[in-house]
Amino acid sequence: MKYALCLCCLVFATSLAFAQKPKTPKGPVPDSEAAIKIAEAALIPVYEEKQIRSEEPFVAELKDNVWTVFGTLHCSDGKGGRTTVCPGGVAEVKISKKDGRVISVIHTK
Numbered sequence: 622m623k624y625a626l627c628l629c630c631l632v633f634a635t636s637l638a639f640a641q642k643p644k645t646p647k648g649p650v651p652d653s654e655a656a657i658k659i660a661e662a663a664l665i666p667v668y669e670e671k672q673i674r675s676e677e678p679f680v681a682e683l684k685d686n687v688w689t690v691f692g693t694l695h696c697s698d699g700k701g702g703r704t705t706v707c708p709g710g711v712a713e714v715k716i717s718k719k720d721g722r723v724i725s726v727i728h729t730k
Contacts, residue, residue, distance in 0.1 A: 649721040650688055653681035660690035660714035663723050668712060676711050687724065688716040 650656050657679045664673045676692025683689075691714075696707030710729030717724060 648686075648718050650716055650718045653683070653688070653690075656681040656683075656688035656690050656716050656718075659716050659721060659723065660688075660712075663714055663726050664712050667726060668728060673712060683718060686718045688718055690714045690716065 650659065660679060660681070661673060673692070675695065679690055679692050681688050681690045692711035694705050694707060694709050694711050695703050696705070696709065698704040712726075712728050714726050715724040716722070
């Protein structure tokens, strides 16, 4: 009886030792909200907060495990309103979904 109990404990302990943590499919940058926060943190020291806030809202798109975050261009429509269809550029940041690394930071023209 003691032998069977020891054997069961040994099998249980061995299975715990080799158990793997469940893999998180989402990764360090799981969604567009997280990607945008990382992008803003990278952009503000380079382009200043006033410029970056003027390009809100930011949009994040995921392709091949790389988030591309870019701002929205706002221009006067000539009638007292604003439009996003105009010449100019916005900030753009590429971020690795797998490790959160900032791949590139640019501002288009």
